[in-house]
Amino acid sequence: MRSYLWNLVVDPSAVDGQGHVNNVAVVQWVQDVAVAHSRAVGLGPEDYEALGGMFVVRRHAVEYLRAAYLGDALTVSTWIDGASRIQCERLTEIKNAAGDLVVTARTTWVYLHRASLRPVRIPPAVRSAFSVTDPV
Numbered sequence: 001m002r003s004y005l006w007n008l009v010v011d012p013s014a015v016d017g018q019g020h021v022n023n024v025a026v027v028q029w030v031q032d033v034a035v036a037h038s039r040a041v042g043l044g045p046e047d048y049e050a051l052g053g054m055f056v057v058r059r060h061a062v063e064y065l066r067a068a069y070l071g072d073a074l075t076v077s078t079w080i081d082g083a084s085r086i087q088c089e090r091l092t093e094i095k096n097a098a099g100d101l102v103v104t105a106r107t108t109w110v111y112l113h114r115a116s117l118r119p120v121r122i123p124p125a126v127r128s129a130f131s132v133t134d135p136v
Contacts, residue, residue, distance in 0.1 A: 011070070
């Protein structure tokens with residue numbers, strides 16, 4: 001498992017009318033940390049374009065465990081939990097400064113051929129970058 005850590009401080013744009021972090025901001029962070037993780041392992045948008053493919057979200061499952069507020073320091077961690085030939089499961093955890101879980105998320109990403117938008121096998125270079133083995 002090759003995990004990635006991302007730190008943030010909750011800013012006003014992430015807070016809703018109830019005074020806590022908005023669920024839309026959380027989903028944005030889940031997306032942003034996935035992109036940052038991909039870049040960190042050497043796969044930016046230009047690399048996926050060169051490979052002729054791209055990942056798209058099929059499903060997000062988010063569990064909100066406690067509230068976060070303006071100014072809170074949060075740590076977002078993410079990793080690939082498993083993969084089939086055409087999709088992978090990414091787990092994300094958001095913790096507060098005390099180390100308490102604020103959010104957990106499981107996202108299913110499907111790999112598509114860029115031109116046809118049809119699911120295709122995840123290339124070996126992508127699997128290797130994320131330390132994911134080929135399915136049996």
